[in-house]
Amino acid sequence: MKPLNSSSLEEFTKRFEYFRDAEIDSIEIISATSIKVKINVQDSSRGFDWIGLEFFFEMVIDAKLVEESKLRYIDMSEGLSFFFENGEYFCALGDIKSISGTKDALCFIRSKSLKYQEIQTTI
Numbered sequence: 001m002k003p004l005n006s007s008s009l010e011e012f013t014k015r016f017e018y019f020r021d022a023e024i025d026s027i028e029i030i031s032a033t034s035i036k037v038k039i040n041v042q043d044s045s046r047g048f049d050w051i052g053l054e055f056f057f058e059m060v061i062d063a064k065l066v067e068e069s070k071l072r073y074i075d076m077s078e079g080l081s082f083f084f085e086n087g088e089y090f091c092a093l094g095d096i097k098s099i100s101g102t103k104d105a106l107c108f109i110r111s112k113s114l115k116y117q118e119i120q121t122t123i
Contacts, residue, residue: 009083065109079095
């Protein structure tokens with residue numbers, strides 16, 4: 001897994017068109033402070049081919065998650081929003097404009113560490 005640095009966060013999300021119309025494949029609680037999220041998304045650096053991404057949130061501070069059985073019903077047309085402030089990563093479902101807005105999202109994760117890796121897509 002590669003760490004997602006705060007300095008490359010904007011470039012990373014832009015590469016995947018801010019995760020608009022992606023599909024959340026799974027959300028897995030690994031421990032009280034670790035969460036793994038698998039997403040299928042189009043990659044602009046590969047001619048918009050679908051790829052799988054696995055995010056690993058460590059040292060989770062706060063989260064509001066969606067039940068596994070409801071993931072396929074989530075509307076991803078507004079994508080995901082990522083923020084970094086004061087050593088913390090914020091990831092929220094939707095086109096969120098500020099960190100304070102992440103708490104109002106249907107699903108969000110706030111953590112001290114964020115890593116990712118490309119995986120086989122399930123599409």
